[in-house]
Every structure is written in C-alpha cells, then in structure tokens.
Amino acid sequence: MKLVIFLTLFALSQVLGESDLNNRTFPDGFKFGAATASYQIEGAWNLDGKGVQLWDWYTHTYPDRIDEQDTGDVACDSYHKWREDIELLKALGVNHYRLSISWSRLLPNGTVNNINPKGIEYYKNIFKTLRENNIEPLVTLYHWDLPITLHEIGGWTNPLIAEYFAEYARVCFREFGEYVKTWITINEPQSTCWGGYAAGAKAPGYSLDWEGLYLCAYVHVLAHAKAYHVYDEEFRSSQNGRISIVIDSPWAEPASNSSVDIAAAQQEREFVLGIYANPIFRGNWPQIVIDNIATRSKLEGFARSRLPQFTQEEIDFINGTADFFGLNTYGTGLITLQNKVDEDIGTPSYSLDKGTSSTVDPSWPSDVPWVHQVPWGFRKLLKYVYEQYGHPEIIVTENGWADKSGTLNDVDRISYVSQYLSALLDAYYEDGVNVAGYTVWSLLDNFEWTNGYTQKLGIVQVDFNSDNRTRTPKDSYHWYQKVIQTKCLVENCV
Ligand SMILES: *[C@@H]1O[C@H](CO)[C@@H](O)[C@H](O)[C@H]1NC(C)=O
Ligand SMILES: *[C@@H]1O[C@H](CO)[C@@H](O)[C@H](O)[C@H]1NC(C)=O
Ligand SMILES: *[C@@H]1O[C@H](CO)[C@@H](O)[C@H](O)[C@H]1NC(C)=O
Ligand SMILES: *[C@@H]1O[C@H](CO)[C@@H](O)[C@H](O)[C@H]1NC(C)=O
Numbered sequence: 001m002k003l004v005i006f007l008t009l010f011a012l013s014q015v016l017g018e019s020d021l022n023n024r025t026f027p028d029g030f031k032f033g034a035a036t037a038s039y040q041i042e043g044a045w046n047l048d049g050k051g052v053q054l055w056d057w058y059t060h061t062y063p064d065r066i067d068e069q070d071t072g073d074v075a076c077d078s079y080h081k082w083r084e085d086i087e088l089l090k091a092l093g094v095n096h097y098r099l100s101i102s103w104s105r106l107l108p109n110g111t112v113n114n115i116n117p118k119g120i121e122y123y124k125n126i127f128k129t130l131r132e133n134n135i136e137p138l139v140t141l142y143h144w145d146l147p148i149t150l151h152e153i154g155g156w157t158n159p160l161i162a163e164y165f166a167e168y169a170r171v172c173f174r175e176f177g178e179y180v181k182t183w184i185t186i187n188e189p190q191s192t193c194w195g196g197y198a199a200g201a202k203a204p205g206y207s208l209d210w211e212g213l214y215l216c217a218y219v220h221v222l223a224h225a226k227a228y229h230v231y232d233e234e235f236r237s238s239q240n241g242r243i244s245i246v247i248d249s250p251w252a253e254p255a256s257n258s259s260v261d262i263a264a265a266q267q268e269r270e271f272v273l274g275i276y277a278n279p280i281f282r283g284n285w286p287q288i289v290i291d292n293i294a295t296r297s298k299l300e301g302f303a304r305s306r307l308p309q310f311t312q313e314e315i316d317f318i319n320g321t322a323d324f325f326g327l328n329t330y331g332t333g334l335i336t337l338q339n340k341v342d343e344d345i346g347t348p349s350y351s352l353d354k355g356t357s358s359t360v361d362p363s364w365p366s367d368v369p370w371v372h373q374v375p376w377g378f379r380k381l382l383k384y385v386y387e388q389y390g391h392p393e394i395i396v397t398e399n400g401w402a403d404k405s406g407t408l409n410d411v412d413r414i415s416y417v418s419q420y421l422s423a424l425l426d427a428y429y430e431d432g433v434n435v436a437g438y439t440v441w442s443l444l445d446n447f448e449w450t451n452g453y454t455q456k457l458g459i460v461q462v463d464f465n466s467d468n469r470t471r472t473p474k475d476s477y478h479w480y481q482k483v484i485q486t487k488c489l490v491e492n493c494v
C-alpha cells in the first residue's frame, strides 16, 4: 500500500510538472487545515432534540430543486461518526479543522429560551477531542442552516435576526469558548444573499432581485457586528480568542484592457465582495454601490434608494469588527460592462445596479460550473483583499476542486490545490501578502446544497450507498498529508 502511494505520488509529480510550482518552504507558523459544515455532513436532522432548519425545510418541501432529490437527512452521518472524522484529520496532520455549529441543534427554536443539552454535548465532545489531538477548531456559527422559526419571521430580511444571532453566539462563546479560540460568525453572505434572496437558486429560494440582496447584506453585516461585540466585550479578555467573518468571491478580471472593462471589474468587486467586506473592514457600503443604487432607484421612480442606509452610529459599530480576513474562493470571472448606470432603466434589479457581466475562458480547467482552475486569479485576489482592506491577516477558509466522478485517483484535485498553494506562496513571498493559513474544502465528500451528492469536493471519499458511510482517503489526501509534513510543494524546497 505504502509503495503504491509513493509510486502514485512520484508519477503525479511528473504529470503535474512540478517545476511550475513555487519551490519556497511554507513560512513558519503557516496553518494547514480542512473544512466542513454542519448540514453538509452531520445528518441526524431530527435526532436528539434538534429543531428544523431552513435546508431541512427546503429539501423536504422542494425536492425537485435538489439534484436527484437528495437531502442532508443522513449526509456523511458525522453526528455519529465524528470520532472517525477526527482520526482522519489527525492522520492528515492538519493544524486546524473548520467546522460549523448547527444553530437549531443547539437552540431548537433558534432562541435562547430553549437550549438543547444534547446539542451542547455533541459539539463540546468534538471541540475537546480536537484539542486533545492538537487540532485547532475554527468554528463557524452560521453556515446556512437558519432555524426555521427565524426563517418564518423573515429570515435574513428581518433585522431582528441580527439580535437572535448575537444571542445564539453568546451561548456558543459561553459553552465552547474554553476550547474554541478562532470564531467565524457567518459563512459566505454573498452566496446566501445572491443565491437565497435574489437569484432564487439556494434556500430559501427567493427571487427578490430588486431589494432582497441588499436587505440580506444589511442584516448579515449587522448580525456579524453584534456577535463580534458580544465576544469583544464579554469574552475576549477571559478567553483570548479571535473572531471574524468568512467572505467569498471569485477574482474579477477585466475581460480586456479597455478602461471601460477595467472599471467594470472594479465595480464587480465592489458589488460582490465589497458589499460585505467594506462595511466591516472600512466602514459603510462601497461608494460606487451607494451611488449606483441611489441613481437607478431615483430614475426608476422610487422615493429613496433601494439600498438600506447605515446610520453613522451603525457605521461606527460595524467598522473594524474583524480580527482577520476569512476568504473563500473557487474561480475567476472575466468582467465586461453590461449597462451604464443610467441605462436599461425599467426593472429594478441587483444585476442592473451592478451593471457588469461575467464569463469564463473555456480553456480554464473545470468539471462543474462554479469551480475553475485559475491560480493567477487567486494570487490577484489575495493581493487585492490585502491592499483594499487595510492589510489584514488573511486565512483562506475554503478552496478546493469539485469533480463529478468522485474518483480516488483525483489527479485534477491535486493539480488544482497544488497550483493554488503555489499561487498563495507567490502572493506571500513576491507580493508581501500576509496570508497565514489555507483550508481545503472539503475533508469529506458531502451534501453540496442544490447539487446534492452529484459534485464531490472531499479529499476523503464517502460511500453514500453504504449505511456505514464508509470513508476512504483519496490520493489528494495522501498528497496533502505530505505537503503538510514537508511544508513544501516540490521534491526539495529552497
Ligand atoms: C526555485 O525556483 C526558482 C524560481 O523559479 C528557480 O530560479 C530556482 O532554480 C529553483 N530552485 C531549485 C533548487 O529548484
Ligand atoms: C420549539 O421547538 C420545539 C422542539 O423542537 C417544538 O416542538 C416547538 O414547536 C417549537 N416552537 C416553536 C414556536 O416553533
Ligand atoms: C492586458 O495587458 C497586459 C499587459 O500588457 C497583458 O499581459 C494582458 O494579456 C492584457 N490582457 C488582455 C485581456 O488583453
Ligand atoms: C473606519 O475606521 C477607520 C479606522 O479607524 C477610519 O479610518 C475610517 O474613517 C472609518 N470609516 C468610516 C466610514 O467611518
């Protein structure tokens, strides 16, 4: 077995053309990790007092919206197999494991009047065991599984959700803060607000393109800031941890060198990444977002801008509420101008407010529509985030390759991750970007939202046809293990 793995890795190094990879050693203290999220792996959707949450409801109510009508009812069954997951992490040698807490497993109704002791116990066992194995838990409080009670009162369009979120966060800090020193409030607001409240492509499936995304962004940013202040004021001094948010974005590359496309690419960045990052790292929405939506709203006949405005008090409250920058990214887009700010007035819409369109180069390796192997785009994104948001420490909290086959011999995943890690080293050593960690998505093949189990992103295969949900490490797992051991992407680093 060992020999086979060795030979496979040797053969891979030939196939991949290692000479292209950055040959510097990863810096001292650089953290390698792997990630998952509660609904994508846990299963046990109705066991031990867990309440119903948004994706339980969505998959059960609209089965046709999920590939092959799949659900996360059982998923990887990590509710029962978490010890096995930790064994895999330990053998892999990661410094950290990013996972999320299911809000409704802890608070079945989403609210602190009803705390589920079984939920506390489940997560406490995991965090404790990770600590005993020298693996740092990076814990996301919200990875898309909103308690259904809170969805029913408007979900992420209701500012009260920010209060409930902060109250839930307080329970987590209090119960788990002894073991958890790195907190992430919210995962990928962009995906939720675009997919869930504007494009109708993710739960709750609303196509409220004119207003939904802005309300959702407003409530997310507020919720994050409230939870940050709870930690900062009530727990930081005794627990000595850190807290931030995870923001996702592809790199936006101008489709041509025309000044119009260069400006369009920056507009795309502000409307996709800046809407969430700017209030938190610089205060307020990006200026172009404020201006464009105000202009179009007026031309459309609205009495005021469709973008909720922050008060100065809110700006001060939100500004600077992050101890690092958590970044998720999977691809790059080529951006052109679609419409000018005063063109195509008629249907109020986020896409028209943004005024840009995005395509991909067909030569970029890809097996699913949302993941493209463009390592230079990753390098540019890291540099942009670092410079745009005040030189924060960046932790790459998700990045990885999706394939449809789920093969154990996953050369494409190794190629993608090695190229991205190489680009990360370029950003660190050549561009001076303080990127301190990398987290591969995902430890396990899992429930990939509306794509069900048709897209695999794990470095460990899960047999979803077996009751045992048998886990088998892929070649990428062994490859990553070696990178973590040697802190080096090539045979000999300099
Ligand atoms: C390391 O990479 C640099 C830049 O590509 C190259 O000049 C150098 O020869 C490489 N060193 C080794 C030992 O491969
Ligand atoms: C609260 O949760 C419990 C148990 O999950 C459930 O029986 C009850 O109906 C919920 N209450 C509300 C208001 O949803
Ligand atoms: C833009 O200009 C740069 C530098 O001259 C060049 O490398 C790049 O290929 C050009 N991009 C496009 C899309 O033409
Ligand atoms: C946000 O905080 C920074 C640093 O304190 C400050 O320079 C900036 O002006 C603030 N932004 C706003 C919009 O108030």
Ligand SMILES: *[C@@H]1O[C@H](CO)[C@@H](O)[C@H](O)[C@H]1NC(C)=O
Pocket (backbone or CB within 6 Å): 084, 468, 469, 470, 471, 472
């Ligand atoms: C269950 O899966 C684990 C790995 O996930 C494996 O080690 C074990 O042999 C499996 N048991 C059965 C009965 O298949």
